[in-house]
Amino acid sequence: MEARYPSESLTTLTDLVLPGETNPLNNLFGGELLARMDRAAGIAAGRHSRRIVVTASVNHVAFNQAIPLGSVVTVEAKVSRAFTSSMEVIIDVWVEDRQSGDRTKVNEAIYTFVAVNETGSPVPVPPIQPQTDLEKQRYEAALRRKQLSLVLAGKMKPDDATELKALFI
Numbered sequence: 001m002e003a004r005y006p007s008e009s010l011t012t013l014t015d016l017v018l019p020g021e022t023n024p025l026n027n028l029f030g031g032e033l034l035a036r037m038d039r040a041a042g043i044a045a046g047r048h049s050r051r052i053v054v055t056a057s058v059n060h061v062a063f064n065q066a067i068p069l070g071s072v073v074t075v076e077a078k079v080s081r082a083f084t085s086s087m088e089v090i091i092d093v094w095v096e097d098r099q100s101g102d103r104t105k106v107n108e109a110i111y112t113f114v115a116v117n118e119t120g121s122p123v124p125v126p127p128i129q130p131q132t133d134l135e136k137q138r139y140e141a142a143l144r145r146k147q148l149s150l151v152l153a154g155k156m157k158p159d160d161a162t163e164l165k166a167l168f169i
């Protein structure tokens with residue numbers, strides 16, 4: 001399969017924070033943001049693989065900053081690395097200042113998706129070729145994150161997580 005670029009999977013969702021989506025402090029409810037990120041990341045993984053994709057794991061989420069009612073929120077998702085059937089997708093979340101239009105990054109997350117066939121069995125995905133410095137950094141670190149996720153899920157023995165262990169030795 002021919003390699004694709006991360007930019008080919010870029011998915012951008014912009015939407016408002018409405019009253020039904022907030023917590024008692026009038027900030028965006030965490031579960032609503034998780035759903036928006038899952039949707040954008042799923043589209044990105046589908047664009048990379050051109051397959052049905054399922055969320056296999058939410059590897060990391062940082063709610064660094066509350067997002068107030070009425071904010072314009074942009075969720076940007078891009079595949080950072082493709083393995084055999086799985087893809088790591090990194091999601092950056094931005095809030096736009098209503099008057100200046102300036103954007104502030106408020107959250108980020110890392111999800112893993114798996115491409116599957118009609119019966120739900122994993123199928124191979126195209127490799128990925130990072131281009132920018134940030135894409136290269138994210139690509140490089142993705143293998144360690146995959147190993148950590150598999151170890152935490154009880155699907156890999158810590159001893160087999162060679163690249164992850166190398167960070168601590």
Ligand SMILES: CC(C)(COP(=O)(O)OP(=O)(O)OC[C@H]1O[C@@H](n2cnc3c(N)ncnc32)[C@H](O)[C@@H]1OP(=O)(O)O)[C@@H](O)C(=O)NCCC(=O)NCCS
Nearest residue numbers: 054055056057083084085086112114116122146149150153
């Ligand atoms: C995700 C799923 C397809 C994996 O199936 P599986 O039988 O475990 O398949 P495998 O063990 O061959 O794993 C497939 C790939 O997923 C990766 N994977 C599985 N669990 C993972 C985890 N927790 N973290 C990171 N990667 C994971 C494997 O490393 C493998 O990657 P690779 O092919 O790129 O090397 C299966 O568990 C599933 O269908 N889960 C439900 C998905 C779903 O419904 N999501 C919506 C949430 S409600």
